[in-house]
Amino acid sequence: MLQAAVARHPGLQLRPHLKTAKSREVAALAAPDFGPITVSTLAEARYFAEAGWRDQIYAVGITPQKLDAVAALNAAGAAVKVITDDPDAARAIAAHPAGLPALIEVDVGEGRGGVAPEGPALAAIAAALGPRLAGVISHSGHSYEGRSIAAMAAIAEAERAGLLAAATRLRAAGHAVPIVSLGSSPVAMHAASMEGVTEMRAGVYMFGDLFQAQLGTHPPEAIAVTVLASVIGRRPERNTLLLDAGALALSKDRSTAAAPRDYGFGLVLDRDGRPLPGEPVVARAYQEHGEVQGRAPLPFERLPVGARLRVAPNHACLTAAAYDRYHVLEGGAEVVAVWERVNGW
Amino acid sequence: MLQAAVARHPGLQLRPHLKTAKSREVAALAAPDFGPITVSTLAEARYFAEAGWRDQIYAVGITPQKLDAVAALNAAGAAVKVITDDPDAARAIAAHPAGLPALIEVDVGEGRGGVAPEGPALAAIAAALGPRLAGVISHSGHSYEGRSIAAMAAIAEAERAGLLAAATRLRAAGHAVPIVSLGSSPVAMHAASMEGVTEMRAGVYMFGDLFQAQLGTHPPEAIAVTVLASVIGRRPERNTLLLDAGALALSKDRSTAAAPRDYGFGLVLDRDGRPLPGEPVVARAYQEHGEVQGRAPLPFERLPVGARLRVAPNHACLTAAAYDRYHVLEGGAEVVAVWERVNGW
Secondary structure, eight states, rough: OOOHHHTTTTTTTEEEEETTTOHHHHHHHSSGGGOEEESSSSSHHHHHHHHHHEEEEEEEEEHHHHHHHHHHHHTHHHEEEEEOHHHHHHHHHSSSTTTTEEEEESSSSSSSSBBBSSSSHHHHHHHHHHGGGEEEEOOOOOGOOOSEEEEHHHHHHHHHHHHHHHHHHHHTTTTTEEEEEEHHHHHHHOSOOOTOOOOOOOOGGTOOOOHHHTSSOOOGGGGGOEEEEHHHEEGGGGGGEESSOOOHOOOOOOGGGGGSSSSTTEEEEEEEEEEEEOEEEEEOOOSOOEEEEEOOOOOOGGTTTTEEEEEEEEEEEHHHHTEEEEEEEEETTTTEEEOOOOOOO | OOHHHHTSSSTEEEBBTTTOOOOHHHHHHSSSOOOEEESHHHHHHHHHHHOOOEEEOSSSOOGGHHHHHHHHHHTTTTTEEEEEEHHHHHHHHHHHHHHOOEEEEEEEESSOOOOOOOSSHHHHHHHHHGEEEEEOOOOOOOGGGGHHHHHHHHHHHHHHHHHHHHHHHHHTTTTOEEEEEEEEEEEEHHHHTTTOOOOEEGGGGGTHHHHHHHHHOOOGGOOOEEOOOOOOEEEEGGGEEEESHHHHHOOOOOGGGGSSOOBBOEEEEETTSOBOOOOEEEEEESSSSSEOOOOHHHHHGOOOTOOOEEEESSSSSHHHHTTTTEEEEEEETTTEEEEEOOOOO
C-alpha cells in the first residue's frame, strides 16, 4: 500500500527504514535486490551491510567517535552515508581519511534535529563538508500529530518546501546535492506532490500499529505484528484478565493516549488475531503482568488460565524491540518461519 | 541498606527478586551462597538454576502449559516453586506428576493478582493443591503509591495483616503453610513489624532509580545504573541537546510523572555521574533520540557533539532490559568488568 503511494510520484525512490523491523527477511521484502535502505543504529548498519544492503543512510546524527565504525563498513564494500546538523561534526567528517558521504539534516518543523533551511548553519556545514556533501535530509515526525489526511498532506508539503529550499540554497552556492531525502509513514501515504524530492523514507508501515491506524496510515486490520500472550489470572467480578505480557513484552509506549481512541498498552485480540467483543485493551502494564480491561463482558468461559490471546501494539517499533526474532504465521496459528532481528547498538 | 532493613526483623529471610538485575554476578552479591531468590520469567528460572540458585519462587501466576518447563528444572536439581490464584490452575499443578510446590497468591490491596484473604477462593485453591501447598505470597505494588514513609509503613502493615489472615485460615483448615512471603522495595525498607512473615522479596533496591528515590527507598545519589550516551545535536538557543539515547535505550517508562519531581525519561548527569546545573532531564524520547531540556543553562561549552553524558533511569527494571550486559565501573569511568544479563522469556 505504501509502495503504491510512493509509486504515485514519478522518479521517487523508496528508501525503507529498517529501524522497525531490524530483520534481513523483512528487508528482503521491503528493499528487494539490496535496494537502498535507512538504518538507525550502527548495529543495524553492520548487520544489513554484511547481508548485502550496501546503500544505506544512517539517519541519526553522527558523532566523530562513530566515524571509524562507518568507515570500516564502507571499506568492506558498503556505502553508508551519515547525517549531521553540526559544524564541528561536519569538520570531523571532512577530515576523516575515509571520505565519508554526509547529508545535512534540515529541520522542517518538528524541532528535533536539523538546521533551519534559511539560517546560517546550513551554509557553514555545507562549506565544512565540501566534497563530502551528498545531500539533504529531513524527517517530519510531527506528521504523527496530524489528525486528518488533509493535515498530513499539509505537513508533507511543508516538509518538501523546507527541504527543497535548503537544497536550492546549497545548489546556488555551487554544491551538487544529489540526494533530497524526506519522510515518515504518514507523509509517504498522503503527500500530494514530491517534486524535487529524490527519495522517501518510511519504516513503521511494514508492520503498522494502533497509532498509525489511528492516523489513517493503514486500516486497523492490517497490523502485521502481535504479541502472543497467555491468561494468567481472571477476575470476572471486575471484568479483567491478567496476561503474562506486561511492560517488557509490550513496551510502555502510550502513543494512542493522544489519539482518537486510547488503546492503553495494546488492543487484545483472540488467539487467531480476531477482535474480541468490545475491543478490550491492556489497561495497566506491570513488568511481566498486563491487566486486560473489558468494555463489553469478556468471554471468560473460553478464557481459562493458560488460554492464548494476542496483543496488537501501540507502537510497533518499541514492541518489536523486546524480541530477538519473529514467528511468522500463515493462516492463523501455524508458524512457517522464524526471522531474526538485530537489537542493541 | 535494604539488607540492613530486613535484618531488623528477627528470622525474616530476604529472597531477592532478580527481575531487575537478571544477572548472575548481581545475584552473587544479592543472594550469596546460592540463597533463595525470586524470578519473573522461565528464562530467569533456567538461567539462575543452571548457575546454582536452586531455591526459587517464580512469582508470576503459572499456567498449566508452563509446568513441564518448571518440572524439568526441578528434575535437574532446582526447587522452583510456582504461584497461582486460580482453582483450575491449582488442579493442574496438583495433577502434574512432578509434584510441584505452589504458593497461593493473596491480594493485599493492590488489586492486580491474588485471592482475597477472607474469600472462598483461598480455601478452594488450597483444597485443590493439597500437599502441593507450600505457602502464601503477596506483593504490595501499591506501596509505590505511598507518598510518605508513614504511608508505606501502613501499606506494609496492611500487607502483613492480609497475608497472615490467609495463612491463619489455611492453618486452621489443616494446611502447614511453611512460607509466608511478601514484599516490595518500599515495604522492605519501611515495615515496622514482620511478625509471622517468613520472607521478604525486593528487587529494584539492587540498582535503585529515580522513582524509588522519590519514594524514599534510597537517596538519589545511590542509583547504581545509568545509560552512557553521546551528544548528537545542540540547540543553545532553545537550551536543548539531543542524545543518542531515546526510547529504546531508556524505555518509555514515565513512573516519575506522578512523583513529586517529574524527571521526564531520565535525569541527565555528566560523564562521571555527577549532577549538572539545574538537573536537566530527557524531556522527549524518540526511538533513538533523547531531547535534553535544561532548567538552568546547559554547559554547551563542554558539550560538543560526541561528548558523553549519563542518564539515570526512571525505572531501572525497564531501562536495564534494553541491554544484554552491564559495564561495571570503578572510580568514575574505568570499566572493570562486564556482567551478562538474561532477557526474554
